[in-house]
Amino acid sequence: MRRVLPPVIFGVMALVLWEVFVTLGRVAPFILPAPSAIGAQILEQRGNIWDAALASGTNALVGLIGGTLLAVLAALAASRSRLLGEVSIPFAAVINALPIIALAPILNNMFESTSSLPRRLVTGIVVFFPVFLNLLRGLREVNPVHQELMRTYAASGWTFAAKVRLPGALPHLFTGLRQASSLAVIAAVVAEYFGGLQDGLGARITSAAAFTAYPRAWAFVAGACLLGLTFYLVTLLLERVAMPWKQRLLS
Amino acid sequence: MTAVSVEGLTKIFNQGRSDEVLALSDVDLTVGDGEFVSLIGPSGCGKSTLLRLIADLIEPTTGSVTVAGKPAAQARRDQEYGIAFQQAGLFEWRTVCRNVELPLELRGVSKAERRSKAEQMLELVGLADFAGHYPGQLSGGMQQRVAIARALAVQPPLLLMDEPFGALDEMTRERLQSELLGICATTGSSVVFVTHSISEAVFLSDRVVVMSARPGRITASIEVKLPSRDEVGRQAPVYFEKITEVRQALRS
Ligand SMILES: Nc1ncnc2c1ncn2[C@@H]1O[C@H](COP(=O)(O)OP(=O)(O)O)[C@@H](O)[C@H]1O
Ligand SMILES: [Mg+2]
Numbered sequence: 001m002r003r004v005l006p007p008v009i010f011g012v013m014a015l016v017l018w019e020v021f022v023t024l025g026r027v028a029p030f031i032l033p034a035p036s037a038i039g040a041q042i043l044e045q046r047g048n049i050w051d052a053a054l055a056s057g058t059n060a061l062v063g064l065i066g067g068t069l070l071a072v073l074a075a076l077a078a079s080r081s082r083l084l085g086e087v088s089i090p091f092a093a094v095i096n097a098l099p100i101i102a103l104a105p106i107l108n109n110m111f112e113s114t115s116s117l118p119r120r121l122v123t124g125i126v127v128f129f130p131v132f133l134n135l136l137r138g139l140r141e142v143n144p145v146h147q148e149l150m151r152t153y154a155a156s157g158w159t160f161a162a163k164v165r166l167p168g169a170l171p172h173l174f175t176g177l178r179q180a181s182s183l184a185v186i187a188a189v190v191a192e193y194f195g196g197l198q199d200g201l202g203a204r205i206t207s208a209a210a211f212t213a214y215p216r217a218w219a220f221v222a223g224a225c226l227l228g229l230t231f232y233l234v235t236l237l238l239e240r241v242a243m244p245w246k247q248r249l250l251s
Numbered sequence: 252m253t254a255v256s257v258e259g260l261t262k263i264f265n266q267g268r269s270d271e272v273l274a275l276s277d278v279d280l281t282v283g284d285g286e287f288v289s290l291i292g293p294s295g296c297g298k299s300t301l302l303r304l305i306a307d308l309i310e311p312t313t314g315s316v317t318v319a320g321k322p323a324a325q326a327r328r329d330q331e332y333g334i335a336f337q338q339a340g341l342f343e344w345r346t347v348c349r350n351v352e353l354p355l356e357l358r359g360v361s362k363a364e365r366r367s368k369a370e371q372m373l374e375l376v377g378l379a380d381f382a383g384h385y386p387g388q389l390s391g392g393m394q395q396r397v398a399i400a401r402a403l404a405v406q407p408p409l410l411l412m413d414e415p416f417g418a419l420d421e422m423t424r425e426r427l428q429s430e431l432l433g434i435c436a437t438t439g440s441s442v443v444f445v446t447h448s449i450s451e452a453v454f455l456s457d458r459v460v461v462m463s464a465r466p467g468r469i470t471a472s473i474e475v476k477l478p479s480r481d482e483v484g485r486q487a488p489v490y491f492e493k494i495t496e497v498r499q500a501l502r503s
Contacts, residue, residue, distance in 0.1 A: 143340065145336055145338050145340030146340060146342065148303075148306075148308050148334075148336070148340075149334070149340055151308055151327070152306060152308070152327060152330070152332070152334050153330065153353070153354050153357045153358075154327060154328045154330065154357070155357055159357065163342075163353070163357075164342070167342070167344040168342075168344070170344070243344070244385075245343055245344050245345075245385040245386075245387060
């Protein structure tokens with residue numbers, strides 16, 4: 001309760017201040033609509049928001065899972081070979097610095113306009129890097145005592161990877177996944193701004209804005225926020241389930 | 252049969268490079284079956300290096316290491332020894348019990364059997380109630396005891412220990428010393444024990460092997476026969492005589 005209450009109170013106060021500011025200051029709705037207007041739109045559009053969130057959420061989830069699987073395999077490979085590891089890190093860092101979202105219009109043209117694949121691809125690529133880089137760092141940080149112990153147990157390379165490297169790198173994997181889960185939603189939504197299938201939150205936001213229906217646009221933005229939050233919280237939950245030994249330390 | 256036999260052992264790290272180190276020079280050492288031998292000497296004299304060579308964690312430059320009558324590499328693959336380091340080195344994602352089980356698991360021991368073995372070992376080090384805890388929930392002394400239980404789990408004929416009590420307070424250390432002696436008495440294990448504490452070496456050992464640095468070599472081997480290994484032993488005149496003898500050997 002103590003941890004939930006302060007942010008809730010803060011949030012309610014911010015909404016009230018926002019409402020008062022917009023009403024008293026006569027701020028035009030295309031600059032900033034009042035939260036009450038947005039709220040009304042959220043209620044009115046809740047069916048559409050839900051459908052759009054489902055569409056964007058599916059794209060984000062598929063991209064997240066695909067990108068993560070690839071990143072885990074790549075990191076495992078890179079951690080086994082010294083050369084591969086040394087080459088891949090600067091390479092991954094450079095690609096990560098590129099605005100990958102900018103690939104969306106190019107990918108859109110490569111596939112049919114009714115395909116969700118370009119969004120999922122962009123999301124997958126965006127997700128790949130934080131997971132890959134964090135996990136690789138974790139896989140390489142093996143406690144030397146653990147290494148020597150496994151040698152005294154005459155453990156094979158594969159046993160060593162499964163019993164020591166991977167579990168030891170789980171905290172790093174989840175650091176990457178936490179970043180990736182938020183990024184996945186952002187990527188999936190923003191990728192829709194560049195045309196293609198008109199079924200997700202991003203497409204709804206652009207079309208509402210094009211019709212100058214600003215409170216409606218904001219209602220879908222709120223939907224995107226909730227979707228991102230959901231992804232993040234589910235990742236946190238998974239982290240707790242996957243690493244019970246961390247959990248016990250806190251309580 | 253001898254537990255450990257080391258002959259003409261020399262270890263040079265980074266041979267042929269500018270940072271070449273002669274860590275051990277022409278070391279001979281024999282540890283009899285059931286014998287408790289301590290290695291003592293100034294830091295950097297090669298105690299850990301000697302232990303790692305016996306454990307086949309590093310390769311000798313020249314000379315040979317035989318453990319339980321086999322070449323060191325074969326003895327390691329057959330898990331002829333258990334080892335404990337200064338850091339407990341527990342796997343923090345495994346419970347205490349599953350940490351102790353790990354060496355058995357890698358030997359393909361069945362689940363039920365290794366569980367009962369691990370519980371037995373935890374009983375031995377007085378941590379039966381903590382089987383379900385994670386290492387992060389234990390104090391340093393308790394973690395070290397888990398590490399010792401793990402080293403004992405496969406009931407190795409030989410125990411290698413590198414300053415296992417180095418990071419512990421005096422009280423815990425003395426209790427663990429007694430526990431270790433009790434365990435060795437029951438299992439009949441031979442022990443090679445690295446320490447930098449003279450009193451610890453004298454109290455625990457049948458023989459204290461004194462080493463000197465640069466280059467690392469054995470300078471003395473002192474037999475210790477205490478009347479008993481308990482409080483009475485710690486008060487005995489022999490105990491103090493041997494402490495003085497080891498101290499003098501270390502000085503010269
Ligand atoms: N892996 C290594 N590479 C290079 N030098 C080493 C290595 N391990 C130990 N040494 C050197 O060998 C000497 C003996 O080290 P060590 O056996 O750790 O001493 P001790 O355990 O007696 O304090 C030291 O001079 C140390 O610097
Ligand atoms: Mg040492």
